[in-house]
Amino acid sequence: MTAKRVLVPLKGTAADEAVLSVVAPAASAVGATLRLLHVAPLPHNLFSESGRVVMYADQEMARLDAHWLAYLTGVAATLPGTASECIVRFGEPWREILAEAEAWGAELIALTKPRTRRVEWSGFRQTLTRVARKARIPLLLYQGA
Secondary structure, three states, X not given: OOOOEEEEEOXXXXXXXXXXXXXXXXXXXXXXXXXXXXXXXXXXXXXXXXXXEEEOHHHHHHHHHHHHHHHHHHHHHOOOOOEEEEEEEEOOHHHHHHHXXXXXXXXXXXXXXXXXOHHHHHHHHHHHHHHHHHOOOOEEEEEOO
């Protein structure tokens, strides 16, 4: 059986997009859809030193949503011939990846394993471990160059 719905979580780096070099041609060949996902931290109200609200959480959420949707749309534009959708979620990455996979009915989650800094790998490893333990669908882990 060929996966027709592939969830691709992206953090906003070129290295993170490396998995697309594998999944986009395959998705295009079989008529699958890629859902590009970015998970942003949940914003909070920002207060001045005097205690006044400078920015409300919902305003920051709207700003981040627009920013990350523009990024994802730009990435999707580099995938001609591949059906793609873009979505931004807020919260803990592992929880939101699993929630989106379930809500959308994804049949595969495709991720790029970072190759560079230990701090970056450490954070990713925690996310990957939790997603791998709880996911009810296969994961594709691509080792970036």
